[in-house]
Amino acid sequence: MASLTCRLEHSVKPDALRSYLAEFISAFFFVFAAVGSAMASRKMVPDAATDPSTLVAIAIANAFALSVAVYISANISGGHVNPAVTFGMVHVPTNEISQEMTGFGASVLEGVMTFALVYTFYAARDPRHGPFGAIGPLTIGFIVGANVLASGPFTGGSMNPACSFGSALVGGSFKNQAVYWVGPLIGAALAGTLYDHVVFPGQMPGLADRGGF
Amino acid sequence: MASLTCRLEHSVKPDALRSYLAEFISAFFFVFAAVGSAMASRKMVPDAATDPSTLVAIAIANAFALSVAVYISANISGGHVNPAVTFGMVHVPTNEISQEMTGFGASVLEGVMTFALVYTFYAARDPRHGPFGAIGPLTIGFIVGANVLASGPFTGGSMNPACSFGSALVGGSFKNQAVYWVGPLIGAALAGTLYDHVVFPGQMPGLADRGGF
Amino acid sequence: MASLTCRLEHSVKPDALRSYLAEFISAFFFVFAAVGSAMASRKMVPDAATDPSTLVAIAIANAFALSVAVYISANISGGHVNPAVTFGMVHVPTNEISQEMTGFGASVLEGVMTFALVYTFYAARDPRHGPFGAIGPLTIGFIVGANVLASGPFTGGSMNPACSFGSALVGGSFKNQAVYWVGPLIGAALAGTLYDHVVFPGQMPGLADRGGF
Amino acid sequence: MASLTCRLEHSVKPDALRSYLAEFISAFFFVFAAVGSAMASRKMVPDAATDPSTLVAIAIANAFALSVAVYISANISGGHVNPAVTFGMVHVPTNEISQEMTGFGASVLEGVMTFALVYTFYAARDPRHGPFGAIGPLTIGFIVGANVLASGPFTGGSMNPACSFGSALVGGSFKNQAVYWVGPLIGAALAGTLYDHVVFPGQMPGLADRGGF
Structure with missing residues (x-):
């Protein structure tokens, strides 16, 4: 009980509020580049699904912006917020499942990629x-x-259920929602468990808090 | 008054002159690659606005050249000149606002990108x-x-008012100039204030002078 | 004899098993991106052999994924498994020798690239x-x-005999198999020998075990 | 005189021979990727001069391979051979001056790029x-x-006179040779002088020998 009150107080202290802002800014940079490059590609090539140049542009924008977003919030904010979750929640909302994929296959694909990311x-x-x-x-x-x-x-490379849900909410079409929920949630949970407890156990939390992001 | 005289003397000392030259060279490398890749793209594909390969080429040239430009002047010149300003002043002078964008929207877009850069x-x-x-x-x-x-x-990704002004001066067309002034200036000021005073305060200037660029 | 028993015991200890899992996961990440990008390119552009954008997409996916795969298993697993072998065994199984190449030329090309990689x-x-x-x-x-x-x-950039053999087995065509065996095996053996014994001799095995991957 | 004899003896010692081999291997990796990507692009798109994807492919191959080439010979070989010269001598031998360029303009362009590289x-x-x-x-x-x-x-981005001379010798056409000689030689000499004596003087040679490449 004391611990909970302590946590609540902690979460509205200036330090914590600054961490929230730092996380928001870095997440925003990533969303801006990811969504912006998808929109830019669609503007230049309306039928972007058959143009590999478009895919290269979006992939590079994602890679560059996420590297920067992780860097600018790393080692400073103190690790109050887990960026794996933050970034996971903001990935490109431009998923379209190709007709060759079954729902199950797409879900497995999204799950595998979320596993790799986390x-x-x-x-x-x-x-x-x-x-x-x-x-x-x-x-x-x-x-x-x-x-x-x-x-x-x-599948469009969503790697995140919340964002797919949001874009479905806006678009009014909830078809294939399960694809972006079942796989990624299993993948993310599996990745964290495997890394911290099976493959590389014995990580000291104190070190992670000091040096991680 | 003594401080002002001291600063004036300081700014013409060999050390300061060398810093100016170092900054000029690294800024030149970036301008060369940024403008050169834009010209090369236009030469290969006259209607570059609809070719994502062109965008990839320009973006990679910008990213590679700016990384190098920051590196070659970092940690040596002593931090007399702020490269954020130097580089900000030399970005690609090839901005064209697409017809779908309002002037206000373009200004916001430029402001957001300048914010991210600074x-x-x-x-x-x-x-x-x-x-x-x-x-x-x-x-x-x-x-x-x-x-x-x-x-x-x-919008072409200018992120800088001075450069857009210069290319407008040469071209004789001042249409949409406000776009490249209002947004970026607000964005740059906001970024500096947020970083140093709100999100990550308590930065010791001495450290920044020694280790920064 | 004692040494052999010791090695066998060592290879089923929890530490070794964890290393195997770590190697498997990082190898999987690389295979996923390499094969996936090749499939994605083929889906977008059926005649991918004449589209440089496709080549850029596959090359970047390979470069990014292998960098990550090496990083996530580096400096932790203790060096029980040699990733040069692991990664070598999983390269893109999408080799097609162009008609201009003789079998000998292709074999030399594959050998040179395997040499560079190892x-x-x-x-x-x-x-x-x-x-x-x-x-x-x-x-x-x-x-x-x-x-x-x-x-x-x-030649498709295989750099690995085992994988080419596997994809030939699945496809039922063993034409040109020698290309992916002779060159790479010579190249890999030459690279290891040259590096450790001729060009940079005197490397202490203890250091490599501690700090390498 | 003693110094000259000493240098001669030094240059055939095992250490020096190993350095030569290390330099040769890393230079070879770069030439292989640079020339190979140019040939691959030409095979896929015969009229490569108007395809920006081709330019992206060649530029990335150059950037990646040169980074690796510098890395694998850095900090080990002892700095007997200056890689700036080695790499400078092996750049892509596929220069074609476009018809819009005068010889003088091309020479200036090549000189500026050689300056940036050195x-x-x-x-x-x-x-x-x-x-x-x-x-x-x-x-x-x-x-x-x-x-x-x-x-x-x-101009094709040669940045090197020796290589342009070689490919002209093979091709039997010495037209525009001056372009690749005058500019780069001036640019390279200027870059070294500026860096070591004007912009960042006071570099201790001992340090460069120990930590440089």
Whole structure:
């Protein structure tokens, strides 16, 4: 009980509020570039689904912007907010499932990609990477860029249920919603559990709080 | 008064002159690649506005060249000149507002991108990034690359009033000049204030002078 | 004999099993992006052999995903498994030899690229790179990306016999198999020997075990 | 005299021979990717001069391969051979001057790009970059990538007289040779002089020998 009150007080302190703002700004940078590049591509090539240049443009915008977004909030905000969740919630809302994919296949694909994203997040905040630690933010951007290139024409590379839900709400069409919920939620949970408890156990929380993001 | 005289003397000392030259060279590298890639794209595809490959080429040239430009002047010149201003003054002078955009919308878009650029500059020179500090120059290049990909077909991704003014002066057409002045100036001022005083206060100037760029 | 028993016991200890899982996950990330981007490109542009955008998309997906795959298993798993072998075994199974190439030429080309990949692996795990060590994982991804761009339309950039054999087995066509066996095996053996014993001898195995991947 | 004998003896010692081999291998990786990507692009799109995707493919191959080439020979070989010269001697031998360019303009363009390349080389081997030092090899690759994107359709982005001379010798056409000699030689000499003696003087040679490449 004391712990809960303490947490509540903690969450409205100036430090925490600054962390929220820092997270919001970095999330905003990523959403801006991801959604903006998708809109720009669609403006230049209306039938973007058959143009690999468009896919390259969107993938690079995602990779670059996410690297920057992770970097600018890393090592400073104190780790109050988990960016894996924040960024997970804001991915490109431009998913279209191709006709060749079944709903189950698309869900598995989204789940695998969410697994890759969250697993890389855990790896990048791990202080045990020694000399390679410096490029952690780049790896998070790169895995999203690679996944967008791999899944673009199939499911759109959402990697997030909340955002797909939001764009479905706006568009008024809830078809195939389950695709973006079942797979990613299983993938994300599996990634965190595997990294912290199975593959690389023994991570000291104190270190992660100090050096992670 | 003594301080002013001291500053004047300081600004013509060999150290300061060398800093000016270092800044000029790195700014020149960036302008060369940014303007050159825009000209090269236009030469290959006259109707570049509908070709995403062109946008990718320009965005990568911007990202690579700005990363290099920040790197070659970082940590050496002593921080006499603020590269955020220098680079801000030299961005690609090839802005065309698409017909779908209102002037206000374009101004907001330019302001948001300038905010992202300046905010990332402040983050990249912050010595508190610990192990991730090494990739600071890359993040500045990446945010510009991502923003060019996101805004290319809409406003051209100027992020700078002075340069747009200059190219308008040469071209003799001052239409839509306000777009490139109002938004970016507000965005840049907001980014600096937010970073240094609201989100990450308590930065010691001495540290920034020693380790920043 | 004691040494062999010791090794066998060692290979089923929890530590070793975790290393296997870590290697499997990172190899999976790379295969997913490499094969996925090849499939995505083929879906968008059926005649992908004449479209440079497709090649760029596949090369970037390879480069980004391999950088991440090396990073997430580096410096932690303890070096029980050699990723040069693991990654070598999973490269893109989409090789088609162009009609201009003789079998011998293709084999030489594949051998040269395998040499470059394995040599870079050895360089990236070398703890003597000092300040540049941080970007080791990136260099491995970059050399594969560059090689895919250089060899894509000629041999497909396999760099691996096992994978070509597997895809031939599935496809039922063993034509030109020797191409993907002779060159790469010679190239890989030559690279390891050259790096460790001729060009940069005197590497202490203890250091490589501690700091490499 | 003693010094000369000493140097001669030094240049055939095992250490020096190993350095030559290390330089040869890394130079070979770069030439392979640069020339290979140019050939691959020409195979896919015979009229490559009007296709920006081709330019992106070549620029990325150059940037990635040069970053790797610098990395694998850095900090180990002891600095006997200056890679700025080595790499400068092996750039893409596929220069075609567009018809809009005068010979003088092309020479100036080549000179400016050679200046940027050599200046960045000097900056990347400077041990005074502190935390940013880690990305030195990347910056050299990036400046070449950006310059290829900027100059591709105009002069081909040679940045080197020896290589242009070689390809002219093979092709039997010495037209416009001066373009690739006058500008680059002036640019390279100017870059080295400016960096070491004007902009950032006081670099201790001992440091450069120990930590540079």
